[in-house]
Amino acid sequence: MTAHSSGEPLTPSGEDYLKAIYRLSSGEDPVSTTGLALRLALTPASVSGMVKRLSEQGLVEHSPYRGVRLTPDGRRIALRMLRRHRLIESYLVGFLGYTWDTVHDEAERLEHAVSDGLVERMAVALGNPRFDPHGDPIPDVDGGIVDFIHVPLSDVRTGETVTIRRADTGDAGRLRYLASAGLVPGTPVKVVDAQPFQGPMKLDLAGAERIVGHELAALLLCSRDGT
Amino acid sequence: MTAHSSGEPLTPSGEDYLKAIYRLSSGEDPVSTTGLALRLALTPASVSGMVKRLSEQGLVEHSPYRGVRLTPDGRRIALRMLRRHRLIESYLVGFLGYTWDTVHDEAERLEHAVSDGLVERMAVALGNPRFDPHGDPIPDVDGGIVDFIHVPLSDVRTGETVTIRRADTGDAGRLRYLASAGLVPGTPVKVVDAQPFQGPMKLDLAGAERIVGHELAALLLCSRDGT
DNA sequence: TCAAAGGTTTAGTATATACTAAATTATTCT
DNA sequence: AGAATAATTTAGTATATACTAAACCTTTGA
Numbered sequence: 117m118t119a120h121s122s123g124e125p126l127t128p129s130g131e132d133y134l135k136a137i138y139r140l141s142s143g144e145d146p147v148s149t150t151g152l153a154l155r156l157a158l159t160p161a162s163v164s165g166m167v168k169r170l171s172e173q174g175l176v177e178h179s180p181y182r183g184v185r186l187t188p189d190g191r192r193i194a195l196r197m198l199r200r201h202r203l204i205e206s207y208l209v210g211f212l213g214y215t216w217d218t219v220h221d222e223a224e225r226l227e228h229a230v231s232d233g234l235v236e237r238m239a240v241a242l243g244n245p246r247f248d249p250h251g252d253p254i255p256d257v258d259g260g261i262v263d264f265i266h267v268p269l270s271d272v273r274t275g276e277t278v279t280i281r282r283a284d285t286g287d288a289g290r291l292r293y294l295a296s297a298g299l300v301p302g303t304p305v306k307v308v309d310a311q312p313f314q315g316p317m318k319l320d321l322a323g324a325e326r327i328v329g330h331e332l333a334a335l336l337l338c339s340r341d342g343t
Numbered sequence: 344m345t346a347h348s349s350g351e352p353l354t355p356s357g358e359d360y361l362k363a364i365y366r367l368s369s370g371e372d373p374v375s376t377t378g379l380a381l382r383l384a385l386t387p388a389s390v391s392g393m394v395k396r397l398s399e400q401g402l403v404e405h406s407p408y409r410g411v412r413l414t415p416d417g418r419r420i421a422l423r424m425l426r427r428h429r430l431i432e433s434y435l436v437g438f439l440g441y442t443w444d445t446v447h448d449e450a451e452r453l454e455h456a457v458s459d460g461l462v463e464r465m466a467v468a469l470g471n472p473r474f475d476p477h478g479d480p481i482p483d484v485d486g487g488i489v490d491f492i493h494v495p496l497s498d499v500r501t502g503e504t505v506t507i508r509r510a511d512t513g514d515a516g517r518l519r520y521l522a523s524a525g526l527v528p529g530t531p532v533k534v535v536d537a538q539p540f541q542g543p544m545k546l547d548l549a550g551a552e553r554i555v556g557h558e559l560a561a562l563l564l565c566s567r568d569g570t
Numbered sequence: 571t572c573a574a575a576g577g578t579t580t581a582g583t584a585t586a587t588a589c590t591a592a593a594t595t596a597t598t599c600t
Numbered sequence: 601a602g603a604a605t606a607a608t609t610t611a612g613t614a615t616a617t618a619c620t621a622a623a624c625c626t627t628t629g630a
Binding site: 180181 | 586587591594595
Binding site: 222241 | 449
């Protein structure tokens with residue numbers, strides 16, 4: 117089974133573009149060239165060129181000056197990469213002693229090198245998990261993905277209690293800090309106070325008080341009830 | 344710690360060349376362009392070009408029309424790749440249910456993507472093995488490698504008893520057949536009869552008789568005593 | 571010893587991907 | 601609405617790696 121319908125083989129670069137488009141578009145919305153360029157740390161001009169090639173391969177639809185979106189083929193590949201990435205992260209944490217802040221870069225390279233067979237063996241070894249160590253949902257083999265509506269902690273109103281579900285970054289430093297502050301998926305948090313203008317929040321974590329800046333709070337995606 | 348002294352980063356291609364040179368030269372002898380081309384399934388012209396670039400990076404020494412050999416830097420990288428490859432194979436067999444005939448291709452891709460840290464974690468999980476599933480020695484972290492003098496089974500004289508130590512191929516079909524015939528590292532074998540002109544050999548495997556063609560016998564590297 | 575054969579290198583081409591600088595289109599603000 | 605600003609694309613360049621075809625050494629054998 118090839119990666120996509122057209123015969124063209126896809127390069128690691130192409131895989132990264134598709135994955136980035138998926139992440140930025142949350143599956144559907146069109147994505148801007150500049151947004152992609154920022155995310156991939158490339159120039160907009162380079163992105164323009166690559167997008168044109170992906171479009172010729174039928175993996176994205178591109179309206180010049182308007183944006184890119186994935187075709188069904190493109191989305192399938194993006195979800196496959198996401199599955200790989202998240203299963204690899206899960207495996208490294210579960211079986212090789214990695215911590216959640218150190219797995220991202222390793223997975224970023226491995227996801228282009230592993231075979232489908234290896235990914236599935238890792239999935240089996242893990243017991244087919246549905247979430248990775250950061251709380252992100254793992255797409256299943258046929259591209260299904262459960263995506264809950266999560267609220268950034270920074271948007272939660274004072275007095276409300278939510279449960280942290282995901283940490284939306286791959287940055288090791290931030291992840292390490294979050295873990296040390298006890299702000300990991302599964303943790304219930306009550307917003308005691310929130311200062312305006314991107315100001316810090318005062319939180320209640322099982323009795324203990326904690327102050328978190330706006331930037332970090334925006335990375336913590338939460339659910340309101342027992343979702 | 345970078346891969347080699349000069350600042351130049353090495354590409355996966357370059358890593359493959361160095362590994363191939365090491366394998367073909369058994370560490371020291373100069374290697375021909377054509378030999379390399381055959382091994383890597385490339386044209387001699389392509390090899391010529393790449394060898395020139397590797398030589399500029401100080402990883403190989405090249406006397407035009409005479410051959411290539413590794414510099415100390417080049418050898419270090421080659422051994423690092425060999426360590427990676429063999430540890431990955433060992434890990435896949437030991438922890439993820441792979442069999443010895445199916446690990447080669449997977450390792451061939453992964454060896455370029457894993458970090459040193461991951462390799463060492465796999466080594467620890469395996470208990471720092473010294474041989475991989477095919478019986479090949481695994482170089483240690485500082486590039487030490489125990490290499491015994493092994494005899495191809497095809498060179499063993501009639502009446503002699505040897506122990507199979509290594510299966511010198513990555514070909515899945517051949518490996519599968521060898522395993523099914525009981526011809527795996529560790530097995531003692533007595534040569535009952537050997538026909539001339541690349542003819543088949545008759546073997547005694549713990550009482551059972553077996554016929555093996557010359558090509559396969561040449562792949563089975565053996566030790567004479569209890570080496 | 572010298573010519574033929576074979577192995578090796580060079581020259582020129584192609585593909586993939588990134589870049590900078592310039593041209594182009596879209597948006598925003600007055 | 602039209603000009604200034606911002607975003608996007610195109611044009612042209614560079615690097616890495618592979619290829620084919622042609623030129624070039626080396627070795628072999630008469």
